[in-house]
Amino acid sequence: MKKPFLITLLLLSINTFAQRPQRPQNQEQEPIKITGKVLDKDDGQPLEYATLVLHSVKNPEKVTGGITNIDGVFEVEAAPGEYNVSIEYISYKTYKLPKQQLNKSIDLGTIKLALDVAQLEGVEVVGEKTTVEVRLDKKIYNIGKDLTTSGATISDALNNVPSVNVDVEGGISLRGNENVRILINGKPSALAGFGSTDALQELPADAIEKVEVITSPSARYDAEGTAGILNIVLKREKTLGFNGSVNVNIGYPSRSGISVNANLRTDNFNIFNTLGYRYSNSPGHAFYNNTYIDVDGNQVYDQINEERDYTRSGKGLNNNFGVEYFINKKSSITGSFFLRFQDGDDLTENYSNYFKDGLLSRQSFREEIELEDEENYQFSLNYMNNIDDDGQKLTADLQYSNGDEVETSTIDDNNTFPNSSLNTLESVYQNEIEDEYLIQADYVLPLGDAQFEAGYRGTFEREITDYKLDSLNRNTGLFVTNEDLTNKFEYHENVNALYTQYGNKFGKFSFLAGLRLENTQLKGEVTSEYDTSSIEEALGQDVDLNFDKNYLGLFPTLNFIFEIGEMENISLGYNRRINRPRGRFINPFPSRSSRANIFQGNPDLDPAYSNSFDLGYLKRWDKLTLTSSVYYKRETNSFEYIQQATGQITTDSVRIIRSIPINLSSNERIGAEAGILYNPKKWLRINSSVNFFQFSSDGEFDGVDYGTDNTSWFARFGSKVSLPKKIEWQTNAFYMGPRQNAQTKTDGMLSINLAFSKDIMNDKGTVSFNVSDLLNSRKRQSYTVSDDFISESEFQYRPRSITLSFRYRINQAKERERKGRGDDNGGGDDEMEG
Structure with a gap:
């Protein structure tokens, strides 16, 4: 995992709400304000929860920053000093301003981020940006916003995932083949009923974060399932x-x-x-x-x-x-x-x-x-x-x-x-x-x-x-x-x-x-x-x-x-x-x-x-x-x-x-x-x-x-x-x-x-x-x-x-x-x- 990505997760966990500035550690210095706006380069839409990272040059262990609100706007307080400035957003190319001497408040203006498709792990497909990701060995579908699964079960939700079919009795097939391996959070689970899918007809669909359709599984997966693997990932929040x-x-x-x-x-x-x-x-x-x-x-x-x-x-x-x-x-x-x-x-x-x-x-x-x-x-x-x-x-x-x-x-x-x-x-x-x-x-x-x-x-x-x-x-x-x-x-x-x-x-x-x-x-x-x-x-x-x-x-x-x-x-x-x-x-x-x-x-x-x-x-x-x-x-x-x-x-x-x-x-x-x-x-x-x-x-x-x-x-x-x-x-x-x-x-x-x-x-x-x-x-x-x-x-x-x-x-x-x-x-x- 890349260091900028870890920093992004750290800042996301620190900031629960979209606008919570970080107070500088040195209270003796008057803080300055760094403001700006982050947009998607392709469609001009504001990027909520994009991350501004301020990495101190003199003290590399000192990291501060903040995240954008619903309009893509950030306003962060920091102590004066020299910083490596970056603006990050998951699956987008990072915007960098190295060795910036920030001694007074500054407006960085409008910053447009482009998608980063050159990743070994995979490429995110944009149409609806988090609907599907394509990786070397799988496709990832985010079904959390599917209205037709509101109040429904996991089986109902799976029936809306491409390549997957759930028959009238709850039997699951992948590309028309019923020999599919069902995993929960990457592992076999009692939630999936030891190979039976009956339990999936009872568990709520709103517990799902995403579904990974793995038609060409890599060697890290169990070799079971000639049709492939469906990995159901349950929600777990990372916000402080x-x-x-x-x-x-x-x-x-x-x-x-x-x-x-x-x-x-x-x-x-x-x-x-x-x-x-x-x-x-x-x-x-x-x-x-x-x-x-x-x-x-x-x-x-x-x-x-x-x-x-x-x-x-x-x-x-x-x-x-x-x-x-x-x-x-x-x-x-x-x-x-x-x-x-x-x-x-x-x-x-x-x-x-x-x-x-x-x-x-x-x-x-x-x-x-x-x-x-x-x-x-x-x-x-x-x-x-x-x-x-x-x-x-x-x-x-x-x-x-x-x-x-x-x-x-x-x-x-x-x-x-x-x-x-x-x-x-x-x-x-x-x-x-x-x-x-x-x-x-x-x-x-x-x-x-x-x-x-x-x-x-x-x-x-x-x-x-x-x-x-x-x-x-x-x-x-x-x-x-x-x-x-x-x-x-x-x-x-x-x-x-x-x-x-x-x-x-x-x-x-x-x-x-x-x-x-x-x-x-x-x-x-x-x-x-x-x-x-x-x-x-x-x-x-x-x-x-x-x-x-x-x-x-x-x-x-x-x-x-x-x-x-x-x-x-x-x-x-x-x-x-x-x-x-x-x-x-x-x-x-x-x-x-x-x-x-x-x-x-x-x-x-x-x-x-x-x-x-x-x-x-x-x-x-x-x-x-x-x-x-x-x-x-x-x-x-x-x-x-x-x-x-x-x-x-x-x-x-x-x-x-x-x-x-x-x-x-x-x-x-x-x-x-x-x-x-x-x-x-x-x-x-x-x-x-x-x-x-x-x-x-x-x-x-x-x-x-x-x-x-x-x-x-x-x-x-x-x-x-x-x-x-x-x-x-x-x-x-x-x-x-x-x-x-x-x-x-x-x-x-x-x-x-x-x-x-x-x-x-x-x-x-x-x-x-x-x-x-x-x-x-x-x-x-x-x-x-x-x-x-x-x-x-x-x-x-x-x-x-x-x-x-x-x-x-x-x-x-x-x-x-x-x-x-x-x-x-x-x-x-x-x-x-x-």
């Missing part, structure tokens, strides 16, 4: 004093929440805390129509259709508390604690019609009540030592995460036609316990324009799933344990990694090359008091329910940037990555979404590996910025879900179908994406992006060819209009094009969000109103064909919703929040995982 915000929201369908962000910073410590509570009662709907093909002469029903209504009621409390202690000017230690409590009460009502020979034969009603009690907590300890002013740095991290989720379900299935009778009554108990230890250390050594890094990272995860299913015996009136499904499965994933990388800059050419060595251990063990031979038979004779596998791999990375000019550059990236199967993918015991549909893990799964190339182009004009890239990815041993008939039937003669993940031989993905940021007027900002990709796979399982070719695309459009009376209007639209795999075709889907906001209470408060899924069109419609059945389905996780929210800021300037200028706190390069 106390500040915070309170956000309250209420919505329909029934939802409400409150979150409080608070920060207290002194010269010796920084205390930060985010506390949030959410309640929701959200409906959902699904439709399934299964047509069965008689291949064995045992056809009982030729068609079954189901109407499902969901009512999901839940409340959750989360808190993230931390203290950063500054040991000295160069080193600090940070301890933080995160906890999350979530209670759920879900009701699923299933109305089914059974047809034989085209005629209605039977009707049934199935009711499932699921109670969920979940706890997550995480302890983190971070040590950081900025060894010298040239950027030499040592960091070390320790982290422990734990999750405990208990689900209990009661399933009551009754025939309603041609007569009323109890079909089945079941009770399900499931307990999932997950814990993870993280140890890592990173060292950075600058070598002039070059930089060397090395580090170690170890993660040690354990996941225990305890599952029990009891069914009512109608003859005896007693519950009987289903021995085929009841089990306890323990899964371990241990990864040890060493990495090193080297970056340098030669004129307009920058590169970053790295190599990562990882050893992965996957270990599973089934504990069951019942016979497991039926499970082994269903999976095949070569599958071992108890396994211990080790994989050693090298993962090279290489990233280039060539600056064609100050407003234009080309980037090229290559990386090799791994996709490790999660515990649910491995667990060999089936779990059921209904009695006729089961999901079964596959303990024979091996990790998948990918090689990726990414060629990017960036061009910037005065009011328009274009970002684009072409990418190619080849993955071997890739995972694919397939559906197949099990050959079994339920007690009421319905064929049982299972979904199971398998290793296909390979798949290839080639695509192109482009995005624009357009700011034609002060009152209008437009952003849009489109991603087009072609996907092909080959491979077979149980003698069935599951190869496929598919072309799809998705696009986004967003606009933000500043209206009179401090009212802002934002519209976001997203369209996911149709897509398909070997068995299933999914139709395209359109979603539009609309939002308005108004500043009140002297800009300390903001009222926002937003409508999510304005057209109520966010529905997944799919069509599946196999040798045994044809299935049509429609699923809507949540209908159109309306939210009204109010945010009150305490010692936070609205313009500073809007412009978003600040340091890279909370998980930038200082907190990258190693």
Whole structure:
């Protein structure tokens, strides 16, 4: 980190408000005043929070100065003397006046700063200056001012980030690929649910500082995630004093929440805390129509259709508390604690019609009540030592995460036609316990324009799933344990990694090359008091329910940037990555979404590996910025879900179908994406992006060819209009094009969000109103064909919703929040995982 940048951060932390002059230390001398104004050279806009630095020539340890107000004006008092004067602004070129003899008050006049695009770490794209930054290995999106996420969750916010898609069930994909690694502040976290994204649908979006989209990860990152990495950086204030915000929201369908962000910073410590509570009662709907093909002469029903209504009621409390202690000017230690409590009460009502020979034969009603009690907590300890002013740095991290989720379900299935009778009554108990230890250390050594890094990272995860299913015996009136499904499965994933990388800059050419060595251990063990031979038979004779596998791999990375000019550059990236199967993918015991549909893990799964190339182009004009890239990815041993008939039937003669993940031989993905940021007027900002990709796979399982070719695309459009009376209007639209795999075709889907906001209470408060899924069109419609059945389905996780929210800021300037200028706190390069 450069010395001027450190000085800037120091002065920002000293000055909480935009105009607080520093009193000179020597009170015997009459202070002088230094005044002036700082503007953006390109558009003439004032730069709030630009920094005037006065560095004493005779006493180099003496530094004073101040920052500009909302109009870009500064007025600073200082003792007379000789100073090196500089005016700094993050991502702008520094204005310098060396060895100035200041013996009387002086007006430096209007100073215009130009953007500095010649940086090894990256280039900031201007259209809306802090919306996106392009670096050697990632793009950084600041989503803090997105009105459509006011009162929303982190999942909602991610759906507004280019290249990212969040489906109707909360599943996250990057460039259409679901194998994406989710990090919080550069590390795996209990906030992300140990690989599950459920927690992200509960945590408030206003806790996010920025999102880093890392499609070509450098060697400092874990090699997990063949699609790439999403790093969610949470807010942490760097300004001296106390500040915070309170956000309250209420919505329909029934939802409400409150979150409080608070920060207290002194010269010796920084205390930060985010506390949030959410309640929701959200409906959902699904439709399934299964047509069965008689291949064995045992056809009982030729068609079954189901109407499902969901009512999901839940409340959750989360808190993230931390203290950063500054040991000295160069080193600090940070301890933080995160906890999350979530209670759920879900009701699923299933109305089914059974047809034989085209005629209605039977009707049934199935009711499932699921109670969920979940706890997550995480302890983190971070040590950081900025060894010298040239950027030499040592960091070390320790982290422990734990999750405990208990689900209990009661399933009551009754025939309603041609007569009323109890079909089945079941009770399900499931307990999932997950814990993870993280140890890592990173060292950075600058070598002039070059930089060397090395580090170690170890993660040690354990996941225990305890599952029990009891069914009512109608003859005896007693519950009987289903021995085929009841089990306890323990899964371990241990990864040890060493990495090193080297970056340098030669004129307009920058590169970053790295190599990562990882050893992965996957270990599973089934504990069951019942016979497991039926499970082994269903999976095949070569599958071992108890396994211990080790994989050693090298993962090279290489990233280039060539600056064609100050407003234009080309980037090229290559990386090799791994996709490790999660515990649910491995667990060999089936779990059921209904009695006729089961999901079964596959303990024979091996990790998948990918090689990726990414060629990017960036061009910037005065009011328009274009970002684009072409990418190619080849993955071997890739995972694919397939559906197949099990050959079994339920007690009421319905064929049982299972979904199971398998290793296909390979798949290839080639695509192109482009995005624009357009700011034609002060009152209008437009952003849009489109991603087009072609996907092909080959491979077979149980003698069935599951190869496929598919072309799809998705696009986004967003606009933000500043209206009179401090009212802002934002519209976001997203369209996911149709897509398909070997068995299933999914139709395209359109979603539009609309939002308005108004500043009140002297800009300390903001009222926002937003409508999510304005057209109520966010529905997944799919069509599946196999040798045994044809299935049509429609699923809507949540209908159109309306939210009204109010945010009150305490010692936070609205313009500073809007412009978003600040340091890279909370998980930038200082907190990258190693």
